[in-house]
Amino acid sequence: MGLILASKSPRRQELLRGMGLEFEVMLREVDETYPPGLAPAEVAVYIAEKKARAFHNEAIEDKLVLTADTIVVLEQEVLGKPAGRDEAARMLEKLSGKKHEVITGVALLIKGELITFSDKTAVRFARLSAEEICFYIDNYQPFDKAGAYGIQEWIGYNKISGIEGSYTNVVGLPTEKLYSYLSGLYPQALSSSGRM
Numbered sequence: 001m002g003l004i005l006a007s008k009s010p011r012r013q014e015l016l017r018g019m020g021l022e023f024e025v026m027l028r029e030v031d032e033t034y035p036p037g038l039a040p041a042e043v044a045v046y047i048a049e050k051k052a053r054a055f056h057n058e059a060i061e062d063k064l065v066l067t068a069d070t071i072v073v074l075e076q077e078v079l080g081k082p083a084g085r086d087e088a089a090r091m092l093e094k095l096s097g098k099k100h101e102v103i104t105g106v107a108l109l110i111k112g113e114l115i116t117f118s119d120k121t122a123v124r125f126a127r128l129s130a131e132e133i134c135f136y137i138d139n140y141q142p143f144d145k146a147g148a149y150g151i152q153e154w155i156g157y158n159k160i161s162g163i164e165g166s167y168t169n170v171v172g173l174p175t176e177k178l179y180s181y182l183s184g185l186y187p188q189a190l191s192s193s194g195r196m
């Protein structure tokens with residue numbers, strides 16, 4: 001069975017490769033807004049599902065479509081990707097010295113059937129000074145990342161004091177949980193790449 005990753009995120013592509021999976025990348029335009037009243041814990045799955053539904057009417061035979069969405073939740077506030085420098089700085093100021101949650105929602109679509117799940121990781125930031133925030137924004141890539149940071153970049157190495165849960169979930173895909181779902185539901189997706 002073929003696996004389609006519907007994601008432009010180079011991190012997700014790298015994580016899937018790291019899982020030993022073979023896949024192709026197909027992209028569709030998706031409006032990533034969500035209803036204002038939606039509980040933060042449900043937002044990532046809601047958007048991942050929207051990304052998968054973009055393939056609903058397509059002839060993709062028996063291929064499995066995988067989509068995901070990652071958000072940061074700080075004290076019930078959902079932080080997505082920052083729109084610009086000021087918003088990135090504000091997000092990092094809020095995260096400084098606090099613990100937040102990173103939630104990645106995943107949707108699997110096959111033959112019109114949709115399965116969704118999510119994983120949650122707690123991340124604790126050390127205090128960030130104004131200089132450190134400026135340095136990070138000027139030298140790294142906060143703009144394509146939820147919460148304006150990448151755990152895999154400078155800030156993750158130097159300013160994250162602890163995490164509880166899956167590391168890959170923070171980067172963009174809960175690989176252990178995904179592997180378990182694929183093993184149970186679609187072992188063909190794993191065996192087609194010769195790994196099982």
Ligand SMILES: Cc1cn([C@H]2C[C@H](O)[C@@H](COP(=O)(O)OP(=O)(O)OP(=O)(O)O)O2)c(=O)[nH]c1=O
Nearest residue numbers: 007008009069070145146149150151170171172
């Ligand atoms: C918190 C955090 C997020 N991120 C990334 C993961 C996601 O790529 C991004 C959140 O945006 P998403 O909307 O989840 O994904 P995307 O727009 O990059 O890709 P696509 O919608 O095509 O699948 O933030 C990191 O790389 N490191 C981190 O530590």
